[in-house]
Amino acid sequence: MIFEATTLTGLGVAFGCGLLIGVERERSKGSGPTRAFVGVRSFALVSFMGGLAQTLSASMVLVAALLVLALSVISHWRDRSDDPGVTTELALFLAFLLGVNAIGNPAISAGAAVVVASLLNLRGPLHHFVRVTLKSGELRDALILAGAALIVWPLLPDKENAWLLGANPRRMWGLVLVIMTMQGAAHIALRMAGPRMGLALTGLASGFVSSTATIATMGQRYRHEPALLGVTASAATLSNVATYILLLVVTLTIAPDHVGHLAPSLGSALLATLLISAWRLRSASDGATRRGQRIGRAFSIRQALIFAALLSGATGIVSYANAYLGATAAQAGAMLAALADVHAAASSILSLAASGTVQAPQLVPTFLLAVSANSVSKLIAAASGGKRFFVAVAPGLLLMLLAMWLPYMLSQY
Structure with a gap:
């Protein structure tokens, strides 16, 4: 398959989206036995996989989505923290969707990735605002x-x-x-x-x-x-x-x-x-x-x-x-x-x-x-x-x- 310039741009944006969200999740990942299952590399690869699957076929997108869903289930099952949640799992699947969308709409995916990363980074202030302020x-x-x-x-x-x-x-x-x-x-x-x-x-x-x-x-x-x-x-x-x-x-x-x-x-x-x-x-x-x-x-x-x-x-x-x-x-x-x-x-x-x-x-x-x-x-x-x-x-x-x-x-x- 011959990749056009727009396709290469979309793949680059897909990789960047996963990298941006992954950087934020890596900082919240923790360390030791209780650390999160996915980090910056996993997010970048999942988002890039979504973009690549979109360039191949719809069936590959479906297969990749099932794989990401399975990884999210495993991540949640292995979570041993005192306050387990599904934020990281949802962010992982969202990174995949942004990678898929980046092939046809790179600007939308790039902007959405910034919004998602910002929302994840504002966890503390948002919780304080809702619970206290x-x-x-x-x-x-x-x-x-x-x-x-x-x-x-x-x-x-x-x-x-x-x-x-x-x-x-x-x-x-x-x-x-x-x-x-x-x-x-x-x-x-x-x-x-x-x-x-x-x-x-x-x-x-x-x-x-x-x-x-x-x-x-x-x-x-x-x-x-x-x-x-x-x-x-x-x-x-x-x-x-x-x-x-x-x-x-x-x-x-x-x-x-x-x-x-x-x-x-x-x-x-x-x-x-x-x-x-x-x-x-x-x-x-x-x-x-x-x-x-x-x-x-x-x-x-x-x-x-x-x-x-x-x-x-x-x-x-x-x-x-x-x-x-x-x-x-x-x-x-x-x-x-x-x-x-x-x-x-x-x-x-x-x-x-x-x-x-x-x-x-x-x-x-x-x-x-x-x-x-x-x-x-x-x-x-x-x-x-x-x-x-x-x-x-x-x-x-x-x-x-x-x-x-x-x-x-x-x-x-």
């Missing part, structure tokens, strides 16, 4: 989130429902998933980076999804862990950085000709938000880290459902207002939409400006009023965290709003 409640929450995303969400109808005020059930449930995911991200960040930086970074990242939802989430976190007042307030404040960045991006995308009209207000608000966030984060107490606070549930399904219902209800009200009041209610509808999502409201206003329906002199005050309406929603979200959380967050929100209006007010004189 991961709590039973966190595993339960992860399963609930997976079920909500992979089972419930695909089954919901993807169209407006009159019984839900025109809301789309699938989109509404998608919002629930987003809020639950944000809460879970905050939980993970708190576990990994500590209360101060973990929640702060989560607040900034989550703000690109919904600053209002982030503020509400941080308020609930504070209610469960009052010692985290400073860091939850910092995260809530940082979420507004994403709001103003996204507003600038939306403006550049939809109505680039009007950037000059809105840039002073957006720039002033963004600068004020960065300064307030920096001060808020610097003054946040990290005493919770020193005392070791209790880590609660990853997310609250009840809170996510209530918040999604409120936003969907606001969307339904907007659709009904536009339907019954006509085109003249477009600006009023955008104002109402801003209560739920400022970026959607901004897109509506900027689209009207781009089409000439809203003239430049009316664009800025209409835009600022929409952002102000959204700030009302943020204040309500902050109030859901209780009096102390509201007092910690509300002044910053009002200062950001004042900074946004300041350039426009000065331009009127």
Whole structure:
């Protein structure tokens, strides 16, 4: 048989796959009477055998597979260690399959071999994570989130429902998933980076999804862990950085000709938000880290459902207002939409400006009023965290709003 260049490449990859996995298994093989049955040479030969059998015939692949299976059974039978398992045996058969696959798909086998070797090498950290780090409640929450995303969400109808005020059930449930995911991200960040930086970074990242939802989430976190007042307030404040960045991006995308009209207000608000966030984060107490606070549930399904219902209800009200009041209610509808999502409201206003329906002199005050309406929603979200959380967050929100209006007010004189 004449071997082509691709065949030789596949055989080389097959040998390399077995060698890579075998090196990791050799380090875990041990020594003496209790050592494992196979090591680096066995893995390399088995994987190379799989590739060679694939180049010969399907019957040879079957014979080689039976041989590897027999070797795996013998390996497990001869295992005299205190903690016998089947990891090495499974890895041996997988190395054979990677060798077979390497002839036709060398890139896939090479990548898979790296993944397998890495997984085998992470035995200790993975066992520690599952047995020690991961709590039973966190595993339960992860399963609930997976079920909500992979089972419930695909089954919901993807169209407006009159019984839900025109809301789309699938989109509404998608919002629930987003809020639950944000809460879970905050939980993970708190576990990994500590209360101060973990929640702060989560607040900034989550703000690109919904600053209002982030503020509400941080308020609930504070209610469960009052010692985290400073860091939850910092995260809530940082979420507004994403709001103003996204507003600038939306403006550049939809109505680039009007950037000059809105840039002073957006720039002033963004600068004020960065300064307030920096001060808020610097003054946040990290005493919770020193005392070791209790880590609660990853997310609250009840809170996510209530918040999604409120936003969907606001969307339904907007659709009904536009339907019954006509085109003249477009600006009023955008104002109402801003209560739920400022970026959607901004897109509506900027689209009207781009089409000439809203003239430049009316664009800025209409835009600022929409952002102000959204700030009302943020204040309500902050109030859901209780009096102390509201007092910690509300002044910053009002200062950001004042900074946004300041350039426009000065331009009127």
